Amino acid sequence: MVNRKQDDVVIVGGGIAGMISANRAAQLGLKVTVLEKGTAQKYLCNTRITGGSFHICHRDIMHDEAILKQAILDSTAGFVPEEFAALIAKDGRRVVRWLQDEGLKFMRASGSEHHRWVLSPPGRSKPGIDWEGRAGDVLLRTLEQQLTRRGSAIVRGAHADALITDGARCTGVLATIAGQQKEFRARAVIITDGGFQGNPEMVGRYISKYPERIKQRGAGTGHGDGLRMAQAIGAATTSLDAFYGHVLSRDSLTNDLLWPYPMLDAIVTAGIIVNAHGERFVDEGRGGVFVANAIARLDDPLSAACIFDRDIWEQPGARELVPPNPNLPEVGGTLFQAEDLAALAAQAGLPAAALCATVDTYNSAIKQGVTSSLPLTPERRTQRYQPMMIAKPPFYAIPAVAGITYTMGGIAININTQVVRADASIIDGLFAAGIAAGGLEGGPQIGYVAGLARCGVTALRAAEHIAEQLGST
Ligand SMILES: Cc1cc2nc3c(=O)[nH]c(=O)nc-3n(C[C@H](O)[C@H](O)[C@H](O)COP(=O)(O)OP(=O)(O)OC[C@H]3O[C@@H](n4cnc5c(N)ncnc54)[C@H](O)[C@@H]3O)c2cc1C
Numbered sequence: 001m002v003n004r005k006q007d008d009v010v011i012v013g014g015g016i017a018g019m020i021s022a023n024r025a026a027q028l029g030l031k032v033t034v035l036e037k038g039t040a041q042k043y044l045c046n047t048r049i050t051g052g053s054f055h056i057c058h059r060d061i062m063h064d065e066a067i068l069k070q071a072i073l074d075s076t077a078g079f080v081p082e083e084f085a086a087l088i089a090k091d092g093r094r095v096v097r098w099l100q101d102e103g104l105k106f107m108r109a110s111g112s113e114h115h116r117w118v119l120s121p122p123g124r125s126k127p128g129i130d131w132e133g134r135a136g137d138v139l140l141r142t143l144e145q146q147l148t149r150r151g152s153a154i155v156r157g158a159h160a161d162a163l164i165t166d167g168a169r170c171t172g173v174l175a176t177i178a179g180q181q182k183e184f185r186a187r188a189v190i191i192t193d194g195g196f197q198g199n200p201e202m203v204g205r206y207i208s209k210y211p212e213r214i215k216q217r218g219a220g221t222g223h224g225d226g227l228r229m230a231q232a233i234g235a236a237t238t239s240l241d242a243f244y245g246h247v248l249s250r251d252s253l254t255n256d257l258l259w260p261y262p263m264l265d266a267i268v269t270a271g272i273i274v275n276a277h278g279e280r281f282v283d284e285g286r287g288g289v290f291v292a293n294a295i296a297r298l299d300d301p302l303s304a305a306c307i308f309d310r311d312i313w314e315q316p317g318a319r320e321l322v323p324p325n326p327n328l329p330e331v332g333g334t335l336f337q338a339e340d341l342a343a344l345a346a347q348a349g350l351p352a353a354a355l356c357a358t359v360d361t362y363n364s365a366i367k368q369g370v371t372s373s374l375p376l377t378p379e380r381r382t383q384r385y386q387p388m389m390i391a392k393p394p395f396y397a398i399p400a401v402a403g404i405t406y407t408m409g410g411i412a413i414n415i416n417t418q419v420v421r422a423d424a425s426i427i428d429g430l431f432a433a434g435i436a437a438g439g440l441e442g443g444p445q446i447g448y449v450a451g452l453a454r455c456g457v458t459a460l461r462a463a464e465h466i467a468e469q470l471g472s473t
Contacts (some may be wrong), residue, residue: 014190025467027150058112190431198222203407273295285383308395413438
């Protein structure tokens with residue numbers, strides 16, 4: 001065992017949350033070490049491959065604070081406490097301004113409100129992954145240069161294994177570097193290891209019986225180490241069963257040109273998605289994130305198929321930055337196509353009579369008139385996504401898979417990002433930020449807020465609170 005001199009702050013994970021916390025703490029005069037398990041110069045993580053859009057609930061992050069706060073409360077049906085919603089609404093814009101001061105550039109990537117503040121240069125609008133020299137890659141490289149300039153450092157190849165405590169206080173991290181265990185002592189520790197989506201055992205325990213039947217729609221580097229380490233010294237967790245992700249072509253399991261884009265959300269929310277019995281199983285009107293969670297929870301997550309018609313394929317199916325039409329068939333994704341539904345069912349391996357009945361019932365409900373929801377089981381909401389008839393041939397089916405980007409639940413924190421126990425008491429010296437911290441998204445509605453905004457806000461807060469505690473502001 002090798003012991004190191006004590007830092008002010010040790011941070012577990014060098015994604016956006018870790019690197020913002022590190023730089024803000026260093027800016028405030030603290031000595032920081034970031035432990036990053038990745039060994040490559042451009043180690044992969046969700047931040048490295050992010051789309052880079054800073055928004056809050058798909059609203060402009062610079063929008064009126066009260067409106068943004070309400071959007072968070074509405075999206076999560078009150079699961080996110082008001083004080084957290086208010087903090088994200090207030091400080092989201094500060095994250096963008098702070099990053100600009102660090103030298104990062106933003107641009108408008110499309111006419112959509114949530115594309116107003118996108119890291120420049122953004123990924124190119126093409127299928128598959130495209131990160132080198134783009135949004136998150138530029139962000140991480142810039143923040144690392146700044147950290148070095150400020151006299152602090154990131155240690156690559158340092159896998160954090162456990163937290164060190166001195167009685168009730170967290171006083172450091174045990175990490176393995178090149179097979180050797182080392183102690184990193186600190187006056188405060190921040191966990192920013194990015195969630196547990198890349199840990200099949202934990203995904204199996206909390207999210208889906210079949211983690212191997214879910215597509216990693218991200219770097220897959222979040223293994224829940226931070227959660228496990230914090231729990232081991234008494235931390236509470238928030239509900240762990242929801243994730244942020246999208247509906248993808250099932251072929252993305254084997255074809256890297258089919259993730260993270262094109263996504264099938266726009267098709268699913270205009271048409272229907274059915275299970276192996278040819279029946280609807282989820283309210284498609286709740287959006288792609290909700291549908292992806294429902295697919296993951298199916299008895300067989302590899303049994304879902306999107307069903308739609310020509311109008312859906314040619315309108316919502318062709319509208320996004322990297323739409324499935326024409327990208328999906330062009331890069332080899334399966335698109336079944338037939339002049340009638342029975343023939344489509346035969347191609348897609350679905351029971352024809354059941355599929356025809358499901359589509360008939362759905363079309364009849366639309367014909368009765370679209371109010372706030374269609375009289376269907378499961379219910380179909382209509383306020384956010386307009387349901388379209390499945391009536392005009394050719395009819396289409398795409399075998400789907402749930403794509404998981406990050407887990408929404410995590411380590412329980414208070415408003416200062418201090419890690420708390422089940423009785424809300426604070427674990428002194430221990431903080432969590434970014435996706436590792438729970439309670440900022442999710443809940444029964446699987447409410448989406450936004451990864452980057454949530455990471456940036458909690459990361460600034462952690463650094464500033466530590467500096468205040470240590471008398472360094
Ligand atoms: C394709 C894609 C597109 C996205 N687009 C957007 C978007 O446009 N807008 C938006 O708001 N969000 C977006 N997101 C989500 C957003 O990028 C993430 O929420 C965010 O980057 C997560 O940051 P983080 O710092 O919490 O975690 P990460 O970036 O995952 O970083 C965590 C780091 O911790 C390290 N680590 C893990 N375990 C250990 C350990 N035991 N010891 C040491 N290090 C460890 C990992 O290697 C990793 O480097 C997107 C994500 C993806 C994948």
